[in-house]
Each structure stands twice: as structure tokens, then as C-alpha cells.
Amino acid sequence: MRSGRVWFRPLGLLSVLLVISLVLMSPVYAQTTIRVWGGWGTIVDTLKNELNPMFEAANPDIKVEMVDIQGDMQGLILNIIGGVAPDVYMVRGEQMQSFIHQGLVADLTHLIERDLNMNDYLPAWGCMMRDGRYYGVPAEGGGYREDGMFVNRDIFAKAGIAPPGPNISDAITFNQWLELSRRLTIDQDGDGTPEQWGTHFRTTRWYFFLPSNGVDVFTANWADTNIDTDEAVEVLDVLQKLHVTYRYSAPDSYWFENRGNVAMNILWRPRIAVAPQTIGDKFDWSVAPMPAGKAGSVGLTKMNPLAINPATDKMEAAWRYLKFLLSEASQRLQAMEGRAVVLKSVALDPKLVYSDKPPYNIMAFLGGAASDVIMQFEPPSVSRPPAVTQALNQLWKGEIPARIAADIMAEAWRAALRGQSQ
Numbered sequence: 001m002r003s004g005r006v007w008f009r010p011l012g013l014l015s016v017l018l019v020i021s022l023v024l025m026s027p028v029y030a031q032t033t034i035r036v037w038g039g040w041g042t043i044v045d046t047l048k049n050e051l052n053p054m055f056e057a058a059n060p061d062i063k064v065e066m067v068d069i070q071g072d073m074q075g076l077i078l079n080i081i082g083g084v085a086p087d088v089y090m091v092r093g094e095q096m097q098s099f100i101h102q103g104l105v106a107d108l109t110h111l112i113e114r115d116l117n118m119n120d121y122l123p124a125w126g127c128m129m130r131d132g133r134y135y136g137v138p139a140e141g142g143g144y145r146e147d148g149m150f151v152n153r154d155i156f157a158k159a160g161i162a163p164p165g166p167n168i169s170d171a172i173t174f175n176q177w178l179e180l181s182r183r184l185t186i187d188q189d190g191d192g193t194p195e196q197w198g199t200h201f202r203t204t205r206w207y208f209f210l211p212s213n214g215v216d217v218f219t220a221n222w223a224d225t226n227i228d229t230d231e232a233v234e235v236l237d238v239l240q241k242l243h244v245t246y247r248y249s250a251p252d253s254y255w256f257e258n259r260g261n262v263a264m265n266i267l268w269r270p271r272i273a274v275a276p277q278t279i280g281d282k283f284d285w286s287v288a289p290m291p292a293g294k295a296g297s298v299g300l301t302k303m304n305p306l307a308i309n310p311a312t313d314k315m316e317a318a319w320r321y322l323k324f325l326l327s328e329a330s331q332r333l334q335a336m337e338g339r340a341v342v343l344k345s346v347a348l349d350p351k352l353v354y355s356d357k358p359p360y361n362i363m364a365f366l367g368g369a370a371s372d373v374i375m376q377f378e379p380p381s382v383s384r385p386p387a388v389t390q391a392l393n394q395l396w397k398g399e400i401p402a403r404i405a406a407d408i409m410a411e412a413w414r415a416a417l418r419g420q421s422q
Contacts, residue, residue, distance in 0.1 A: 039090025126372030136305030143340025145299025171297035213293030273338025
């Protein structure tokens, strides 16, 4: 018995040494550091203060270092060309195709096909795909349907008119939008400046209305433009009437929230996160879908992706970071902060869709069909022709009608597209 006890002592010492060696060899002491540029806006603080600590706690072998890049996309491109760009970076959705075209983002297709079930996510990946391949993941932006109609319910109640409803099937038509804007625009003293405005939309976002009439600015693969079709001209004509012909559209997006004197405000979904604070108890409000045309109410998908530097030597660690941002825990935290998310189990959670306080129901941003923002912009190798910009300026000043503006834009775009193919 005594010899047995002596035999166990060295074994216990070996066990302790083995445990110590395993601890010393554990990932806690062998971290991989990935550098991340989170882009702009509130997502940067959310990453830094909330999501990155969550990721590091679940992945102790990876440390996330946030970096800052000046100069937006141009600054990012300079960093990539100079070989000093971070491992992961945010790209503006409307410029993602250009980044793919120039080889500035890594192909993630094999990783996405290996680790993700795309049926779990809303189809908000358009701008980060090319030829069926994936080059980023949706990270920040307007979500599946970025723009919607913010409705001042008090103005409608005072006029004795039922406000537009929240579901896609409730969408008012373009003509109804025009008529309601007329009825709800009030110039009491006749000085030409209404005290109450029927609507507001930003002329710089005119293309958000085209999909509801069945067209994008460009056809598939940018083979041609749809801008001079009857469907596109009809939309431009309604917008011109609202903005300049009859002046039913307020001059400022934020008068809806700050002054409470705009009945219907076309704006992006992220305002849902801040409108409760800016509006307070000034008036009751809700949201409704984009106006409906020949195709019904069709939204426009606009998400800014996080992409991976194709030159990184930390691809697997960078991918684990992106995959975490698409996880239930990450998506739910972001949704609770009012941010648009793409994981269906979170985005469509009734507790997050419906509420007993404004805006009550946000299905206007989640249901129905949607087109992608990339088909509203020129292909990566084509710059916007000056004639297009000039025609739009003349349209919004009322100097030329919608048909002439559309014909000018079509001719300029077709010439640019032909030059691309030569």
C-alpha cells in the first residue's frame, strides 16, 4: 500500500504540469488580431461597445481592433491599394459592384455555402452578389425595403380621412398619393408657402419609386435603360407634379418630425430608431408602404455590406467575425436598437414588428416584393453622364416635362453603355 501511494504522487504532478501546459497553449494566449473598419454612423459604436465584446467572449482566440479610415470610399480604396487596409471593411451598397469589379473584396461564396442557410435570411444580398457569387454580408442600412411612408395620423384625423395602412396590401396608389397630398396641403394665408404640407420626398431618391411601376433604371446586366419607358415616365411625372408643378412636397425631410406639419413623409427605415425621440408626444404617427403602381407596392433593397480584404492572411478569423454578425444574438441586439436586420427569425419576430405605440406595425419595410439598389445605378465601368444630371436638375425645376427629361437621360445612358462595350 505504501509503495502505491508513492507511485501516485508523480502522476499527480504530471497531471498538474499537463493542465498548465494546456492552459499556456490555449487560444487565450495565442490570439489572432483582425482589424475592422465599421464605416460610418451608429453601427460603429454598436460594434465597438457591444458586438465586438460579445464576439471576443465567444471567440477568445480572436481579438478585434477597430480602425478609422478618412475619406469614405476613396480613402478606403487608397488604403487597399497601399496595402494597409484592414482585414474587414464596410462598403457602401451603391458602390459594391465597383469594388467587386476591381477585385477589392474577397469572394466569400465557398464560406457562405459551407456555413449559412440562405433561406434563414431576407433576400437583401443583391448588391454584394455578382454572377451568382457572394462578396460580402449585409451589415448596415435600410434593410429589405429601405424607404416607406411615415404618416402623421393626427393630420388625417383632423381632415376626416383614413390614414394609409401599414400592410403592403394597404398601399395607396400614385394617383391617390397625389390626390391626398393636394387635399392635405393647406396655405391658409395664400402667400404661396403652405402652413401644412401634404407630403415630402427627396428628389435625389426619385429612383426608389420606379420599381412599384414595374421598372428599374437599368435592365438586367445593364444591357439597356428603362428610363424612357411609359412606366418610368409616369412616375417621374407624378413626382414632378408633387415637387414643383403643384408644390405639395415640403422643402425639408425633417419637418415631419420637428414641426409635425407634413402628412406623408417618404423616408428611410432607419428613422424608426430616432423618430420616437424627435417626435415625442407632438402627434400620433405610423408607417405605410411605398405608393403602389402597376407592379403594386415594390420596395428597394439597400444594404451596406461588410467585406473581407482579399489580401488578408486571416480569412478564417475574418469570416468567423462576419458570421457572428449574422447570428441570432447579434441580429437581435441590433434589432432592439432599431436597426434593420436580415435574419428572418429576428426581422419577422412579432415582438419586433408590432407595438402598442408608434409606429405600431413595420411590415411596410418587411413584406412584399423588392428590387435592388444596384439596378438603379450605372454599371461599375460607367460614370454618370453629365446630361443625366442636367436633365434631372431641369426636371425638378420644372423647366422640362418628364417625357423630355427621360428621353435625354435615355440617350445619354445608352451612349455610355455602348462605349462600355466597345
